Amino acid sequence: MGEDDVEARILQYFIDFTNVMESNGLISMLGGTERDCQKKRCKLLIKNLQPEVLKVEITRLVSLEHREAKADDVRLYNLILQCARTQQKYHLMQNESKRKEARPGPVEVKPPVKKDPPRTGCWVCKGNHWLRDCPVATEEQRQQAIEKMKQAKDKHKLKRTKTAKTLGKRMALLNGMLEAPYCLDTGAEANFIPRRYASELESLKGCKLKLLEEPVYAYPVGDQAITCKTGVVLNMQITTAAGKVNLQNVHCIVLEADEHEFLLDNKTMKDLVYGGQRYRSLCPRA
Numbered sequence: 001m002g003e004d005d006v007e008a009r010i011l012q013y014f015i016d017f018t019n020v021m022e023s024n025g026l027i028s029m030l031g032g033t034e035r036d037c038q039k040k041r042c043k044l045l046i047k048n049l050q051p052e053v054l055k056v057e058i059t060r061l062v063s064l065e066h067r068e069a070k071a072d073d074v075r076l077y078n079l080i081l082q083c084a085r086t087q088q089k090y091h092l093m094q095n096e097s098k099r100k101e102a103r104p105g106p107v108e109v110k111p112p113v114k115k116d117p118p119r120t121g122c123w124v125c126k127g128n129h130w131l132r133d134c135p136v137a138t139e140e141q142r143q144q145a146i147e148k149m150k151q152a153k154d155k156h157k158l159k160r161t162k163t164a165k166t167l168g169k170r171m172a173l174l175n176g177m178l179e180a181p182y183c184l185d186t187g188a189e190a191n192f193i194p195r196r197y198a199s200e201l202e203s204l205k206g207c208k209l210k211l212l213e214e215p216v217y218a219y220p221v222g223d224q225a226i227t228c229k230t231g232v233v234l235n236m237q238i239t240t241a242a243g244k245v246n247l248q249n250v251h252c253i254v255l256e257a258d259e260h261e262f263l264l265d266n267k268t269m270k271d272l273v274y275g276g277q278r279y280r281s282l283c284p285r286a
Helices: 006-023 034-047 052-064 067-071 073-101 139-157 195-203 266-274 278-282
Strands: 171-174 178-184 191-194 210-218 226-240 243-255 262-264
Touching: 006 034, 006 073, 034 052, 034 067, 034 073, 052 067, 052 073, 067 073, 073 266, 178 195, 191 195, 191 226, 195 226, 195 243, 210 243, 243 266, 262 266
Parallel strands: 178 262, 191 243
Antiparallel strands: 171 178, 171 226, 191 262, 210 226, 226 243
């Protein structure tokens, strides 16, 4: 548990488990029906979980309160993630409490550090000092110089790309053409792509929208039902906290609403956990 990001650690653990099973030829251990395969997989995931305090808690919860997680790796993933976040929060609170209880040492009073004047000189007289220390600048000249510098900074900001505006979010590359933020909505029954992204992809000749056989009704939180009549099949490169995962032929419903994020359903969530198309090879049907 050396990484700071809890979600990244848990997702990486599931991906590493899949890689180890495949690279060592242990897939046959998970044979049998799909349910038997899931049971064995979940049992091994719990058995090798670290740290020990997390494994003990997950073992207790699966035995007493969340028995469905014994044979459902997505439920197990969500349960582990929830417990790990709770334990991480408790650990941070303990550290903060210990820090406050520790007696502070003597405060060393340091003389104020004098900053060197800017290399460009004063914004008014170009002298070797800061604008605030300029002996000749009037208050009006100071305000005009500050406003001029602000305008220069704003022009620089306008040069940033659309991708730069979404740094820090989960991102998906759609058909190798368009980046969009996404949300892992494990309660969704389908993948939903907002109309804005579908239309932009279509204008780039990156996809072709098709009418659904019958309308689908979406229910955003706090909103009335939205009728969705079109869909699209996309290839995605999903950027997760643990790295990039490629997903092929992902069926999406076009959401006729002003949303900013993709909604990914349970199946896509499972594909992410398994690292893409590995899920079918790991769990053969009887």
